[in-house]
Amino acid sequence: MNGYLYDPHTHTAETSKCGHLPAAEVVDRYVKNGFTGLVVTDHLHPEYLSRIDTMHNWDAVMDHYLSGYHASKKRGDEVGFDVILGAEFRFPENDNDYLVYGIDEQWLRSHPYACCMSAQEFYDKFHNEILIIHAHPFREGSAPVQETAVHGAEIINGNPRHDNHNDKALALCRRHPEYFRTAGSDTHQAGDEARAGLILPRRVQDSYAYKAIIESRDYHLWSPTFQSFVDADEEIRAEEAAN
Numbered sequence: 001m002n003g004y005l006y007d008p009h010t011h012t013a014e015t016s017k018c019g020h021l022p023a024a025e026v027v028d029r030y031v032k033n034g035f036t037g038l039v040v041t042d043h044l045h046p047e048y049l050s051r052i053d054t055m056h057n058w059d060a061v062m063d064h065y066l067s068g069y070h071a072s073k074k075r076g077d078e079v080g081f082d083v084i085l086g087a088e089f090r091f092p093e094n095d096n097d098y099l100v101y102g103i104d105e106q107w108l109r110s111h112p113y114a115c116c117m118s119a120q121e122f123y124d125k126f127h128n129e130i131l132i133i134h135a136h137p138f139r140e141g142s143a144p145v146q147e148t149a150v151h152g153a154e155i156i157n158g159n160p161r162h163d164n165h166n167d168k169a170l171a172l173c174r175r176h177p178e179y180f181r182t183a184g185s186d187t188h189q190a191g192d193e194a195r196a197g198l199i200l201p202r203r204v205q206d207s208y209a210y211k212a213i214i215e216s217r218d219y220h221l222w223s224p225t226f227q228s229f230v231d232a233d234e235e236i237r238a239e240e241a242a243n
Contacts, residue, residue: 003199004036005222008086008210009099009135009154009184010193012068015042017051020189023071027081033194036203037082039210040069041099041184045090045115058112066105085207088135091119094143097135098122098150099184102211123149131211133182137172138165145172152180152214155233156226158195159186166229177240180214181233183221196223 007030012023021029023040030038044065054060069085076083087100087108098119107130114122123132134150136142136157145153155173157164173179183196199220204210213219221230 003201003220004203005034005197005199006037006039006082006084006204006210007035007185007187007194007197008039008101008182009041009088009157009196010038010187011042011088012040012072014071015065015068016188017048018043018188021187021193023068024075026187026193027072027075027079027083029190029193031079031081035081035194035197036200037076037084038072039084039086039101039207040072041086041088042068043090043097044087046092047090049113049115059109061112062105062109065108082203082205084204084210086210089115089122091115091117091122093118095141096137096143096146099133099135099154099182100130101133101207101214102130103207119146119149127151131180131214133180134169135184136162136164136169136186138168139163140165147172147176150179152182154184155181156183156196156221156223156229157186158184158223158225159188159192160195166226170229170232174236177236180217181221181236182214183223183226183229195225196221198222 049055073083089098134153137145140163155170173181185195187193221233
């Protein structure tokens with residue numbers, strides 16, 4: 001493998017209710033599996049807000065929300081591992097999830113309660129400054145994809161406890177050649193980690209650099225568990241280059 005391996009879809013126990021691994025342990029597991037870095041994409045949605053006692057104080061909400069990222073970053077800095085800030089938004093209209101990149105702490109603090117918009121409103125307002133990737137768009141229980149509200153989609157979601165229908169996500173991206181195609185493990189608990197990721201041409205230190213590489217399309221998918229989808233992505237790349 002030539003390049004640097006990152007997982008753009010992970011969660012921490014400190015922030016995400018469904019996360020069962022402390023942030024430092026997540027980092028250690030990825031180091032052990034030979035990764036260069038990961039993106040912390042803890043859940044940010046109205047249900048999360050309802051669990052925070054200080055939900056009407058946005059800075060206090062962010063102090064709690066960022067605790068998982070901060071713990072991950074602290075451990076990453078200790079072991080020379082790149083930890084990047086992202087987020088996984090869900091809006092009130094349904095249970096679809098959206099991975100957001102090209103942000104920092106100040107961006108999150110400066111846009112209070114953005115997760116209370118609709119997906120289309122969110123895209124219309126922010127699509128020129130951030131990257132929005134539909135997470136597991138065809139997972140059981142998902143609403144129909146709002147195809148005008150995303151820049152791309154996960155064609156590999158590696159979480160082993162869900163029927164993600166990655167084949168349908170691949171078909172979606174074939175219909176939308178402008179979409180960015182990504183892969184992530186969707187790590188929540190032991191055994192989820194290191195099942196999918198992206199090979200980047202260089203190390204990245206923040207979410208802006210990660211977004212720039214995705215937008216340049218200078219990356220490749222990685223997933224021994226879902227190798228046929230990696231191969232399909234490479235075939236699409238070859239077709240695009242030929243045309």
